[in-house]
Amino acid sequence: MRKLPASSIPIPALLPMSSASTQRVLTGVTTTGILHLGNYVGAIRPAIAASREPGIESFFFLADYHALIKCDDPARIERSRMQIAATWLAAGLDPQRVVFYRQSDIPEIPELTWLLTCVTSKGQMNRAHAYKGAVDANVAAGEDPDAGITMGLYSYPILMAADILMFNAHRVPVGKDQIQHIEMARDVAQRFNHLFGEHFVLPEANVEPEMELLPGLDGRKMSKSYDNSVPLFEGGEKALREAIARVVTDSKLPGEPKEPEGSTLIALFDPFATAEERAAFRAELRAGLGWGDAKQRLFEQVNRHIGPMRARYDTLMAHPEQLEEILQQGAQRARAIAAPFLATLREAVGLRRFQPLAAAAAPVAKVKAALPVFKQYREADGQFYFKLSAADGRVLLQSQAFAGGRDAGEWVKRLKTEGAAALAGAPVAKGEGVADSELADALAALVAAEAA
Incomplete structure (x- = not known):
């Protein structure tokens, strides 16, 4: 097979990463199919344009571990990985400007997934939309609630959190259906930071204005x-x-x-x-x-x-060794960030090289920082309420009225186990002068205490 000249398909150099002031944006594409015209207009073209903006450090990856959750056809996985990689490059993704890699080429990601799994509560995973949707479908069909549900599907949000936190992405462009997963990643990051020190940036869901959706041949959404x-x-x-x-x-x-x-x-x-x-x-x-x-x-x-993009696509598909080289170079750049960061995380959790242990000191009683406290109460109007108070007595969160104490208790339980993710739709209001970050930190501390 004729090898293309080096000038025809650029191979990314191992460029140094930008300064701490840059915004990192991470985008993943699941490799279970091929892309159509609607994908190009609604997702590929705007994402590539955004990657060219100054001050942006873009990470694009083929989410092939995620693909295994949905597909057990190896030939389809293999074909889709090549087609999607070739499509993004043909459409103008510049591998010299962005970090473009396959998820499966970064062994640090599954290891980080396990570290995060060990601090993630099962209750939080029970409330993940994909799992709940599968359970609901089984129940509606008269099946066992967990029929056909794999641990891959159940743990999907933790792998997604590892994808994001591995590179401390500031922003993750997602559709509205993925916002919960970003909130879960934030909660897991806060819990890890609370237990082992500040290591993770808390990512933000970058929900774009309603993306340009093309209709299909029959006028419905193209699918x-x-x-x-x-x-x-x-x-x-x-x-x-x-x-x-x-x-x-x-x-x-x-x-x-x-x-x-x-x-x-x-x-x-x-x-x-x-x-x-x-x-x-x-x-x-x-x-x-x-x-x-x-x-x-x-x-x-x-x-x-x-047409010109299709010609580049056909050339790339005819020369998979060139695609492979681009992705391997991208993996080197990604691992240059991931490997030292994971070493820091391993050190933080105690997975360290053996060395002489320090002499045992006299036991010192641990003084725990005072946690914020939920208080449930009933007012003279017969309605039930709860509030979250800081250690200094300031009200961080105040609920609306509930007809029953059990309803109020259920919301308290959710806030203690889900943290800030439960705030969406919660019948509560922030206390006067309370910052979002202070409230999020208070809830994260309660979630960590609940998990412990």
């Missing part, structure tokens, strides 16, 4: 499960042309005016066109352009944009 997606690179021009030919339109004939707004053709055309091109296409439709000609215009517009 493989609906069989309505437009391929990005797979199948070449032929597959793209055939998919666009299947776009559902109305029955108006050539020559009849057509209303562009709300049509699937326009929704697919706009992300690949300038403002002038969008206006011209709409004017032609209103003037009677036939749907067949309109689909040809759409094909040409999209193909003009993604």
